[in-house]
Amino acid sequence: MESKSSKAMSHSDPEPVPGLGKSPALTRSVQTQLGQRLRQFYESLALGEQPVPDRFIEIINRLDQGQPEKKQS
Template identity: 50%
Template sequence: MTEDEPAGALPGDRPCAARGGLSDQTQQRIGHQLRALYDSVLEQPVPDRFRDLIARLDDGSPSPDDIGSA
C-alpha cells in the first residue's frame, strides 16, 4: 500500500477521483445486485391482462375501447 492509497483498498481498485467514477468493487457489487433484482422480475408470471393484450395485438383484434370510439 502506498501513501496515496486508502486503507483497505483492494489490488486493482483505483480511487474514484483518479477514474472519475465508482470503484471496481462498487461497480461489481451494484452489478450483482441489479442482476439479482432483474432475475427475480423475470421469474414473475405475466399478468393475464398483458397476455390478453398481446393476443389481441397478434390477432389484430380491436380492443373494446377502440370499438366504442370508432
C-alpha cells in the first residue's frame, strides 16, 4: 500500500505516454494546447483555407520516395 507522503500527480506534472516508458517533457496542459492548435491548423488546410506550406510538400515527397530528410546545419 502506498504511503500518503508519496507525490500525487497534478495537472502541471507531465503524464506518462503509454508505450514510451518515460514521461514526456511537456505538461498535459501544453500537450492539450498543442493538440488543439494542430487540429485547427490541419482543419484549415483540409478545408482549403490555407495553402499547404512548401516545406510540408517537400517532406511528404521525400517520404514517398523513401529518402531521408536532409540535415540542416
